[in-house]
Amino acid sequence: MKKTVLLAALLTLGIALQGADTKLPLPAKKGGMTLNEALNARKTIRKYKADMLSMQQISQLFWSAFGVNRADGKRTAPTARNCQEITLYMLTAKGAWAYAAKENKMIRVSTKDLRSSAGRFAAPIYIVIVSNNKLSGSTARALHYAAMDVGYVSQNIYLAAAAMKLGTCAIGSIPKPAVLAKELKLTQSEKVFLTHSVGIPK
């Protein structure tokens, strides 16, 4: 009986991540590891098990990274002048999704496995952090701010991963940013700044 329930759950996860738009479960906004414990556990981990993360873990990870945490639409990471110029993408073996924070859902943008363009580690998930200089303004100062904004999101990913006992690595040496830009259908104003591999530590 337990096996049947487990199989059904795995199938649901597989099917959920194959659909065009995937509604995410609500992230937990209370409980979990304390901030001090998460800061103490934060580190870069580059080796992961092949296991896929659960939808709850995915939801928690993306909400922590750059989800909506207030009624006025503001986010878990600050952005200079509240430009909110960052978009997050999730890459898995089954394709790529854009994180729609307000709707708490994933929107499918590709059916290809783009993970090897985002990083060299074997990971079930990559997060791609994209910034849009049309929203932030393309002056040198705006680009400087955009890079700092990406940093807050990256640290949120690190702390969320630590709190969920997941492993992650920020990756600046992105193997194929141009492939990501093409396959994620980024506009001229959008640029891949950083990626994160994420998985259950080996």
Ligand SMILES: Cc1cc2nc3c(=O)[nH]c(=O)nc-3n(C[C@H](O)[C@H](O)[C@H](O)COP(=O)(O)O)c2cc1C
């Ligand atoms: C902006 C940024 C870019 C990074 N790029 C890479 C990378 O391309 N490859 C990699 O293996 N680690 C990368 N790292 C991870 C660092 O090597 C790691 O944070 C550092 O060694 C300190 O380890 P710790 O995170 O465990 O404290 C990057 C970290 C940051 C913040």
